[in-house]
Amino acid sequence: MLTRIRKQSKKILKPVAKAFIKLHISANVATIIGLILSFIYLAIIILLKDVILGIVLLGLSAFMDAVDGEIARLSNKAGAKGSFLDSSLDRIEDINYISSLFSLGFTPILVGFLIGSSLVISYLRAKAESLGLKMEGRGIIERGERIIFLFVLLILYLFSQTISFYFFLVFLILSIVTVIQRFIAVYSNLP
Structure with a gap:
């Protein structure tokens, strides 16, 4: 869904990426800072x-993840190693972001399912693309x-743990639906 507005985000990311390049901060360094x-x-x-403070740090980490690709493109240093590093560290970041919910009292098994769903969504895209399919x-x-769901969840948590729990359930259900959607999309497009 957000991939449709990515072009608009370049208006913000491009000047920041240019500033990072002037400061000699490479895309890989930005990726590691995000981690x-x-x-x-x-x-x-x-x-x-x-x-x-968690929301602020989540925002900074996510922003570094958004800007690293733009740094690579603008500095003409986009390549397989940087892409591999970015994708690999993104999965660790995803685990960190969602694992925080354990300590806020969310049901451990449901948090585990959300982590698993998140990783499977990314895996299905990676596997599909390795097979030549666009996901x-x-x-x-x-x-x-x-x-974004995690941001909203944390903001809701500040006001009502009950409402944030219901929002968490929506987050989990949508993640599971996405796993199913991607699985079907990949499987049905394979010979």
């Missing part, structure tokens, strides 16, 4: 239960939407 911020986010939520934009809740 480090995700670990700091997780620590803040687990140790301090500071959801507001970007397929499914209700891709990575960008999952991060």
Whole structure:
């Protein structure tokens, strides 16, 4: 869904990426900074239960993940190694982002299902693309939407744990539906 508005986000990302390039911050360094911020986010939520600071750190981590690709493109250094590093570290970030919900009292088995669904969604895209199928934009809740859902979930948590739990259930259901959508899309397009 968000892949449709990615072109609009370039208006924000491009100047930031250019500034990072001037500061000699490579795409890989931006990717690693995003990962480090995700670990700091997780620590803040687990140790301090500071959801507001967590939201800020989640935003910074997600932003670094968005800007790293733009840095690579603008500096003409996009390549297989950077793509592999980015995709691999994104999965660790996803685990960090969602794992924080354990310490906020969300049901552990449901959090585990959300982590698993998130990883399977990404795996199905990677496997499909390795088989020559395009999966970007397929499914209700891709990575960008999952991060937005997590933002909203944390904001709701500040006001009502009950409402945030119901929102979490919607998040989980949409993630499972996306797994099913992608599986069907891949399987039905294979010879």
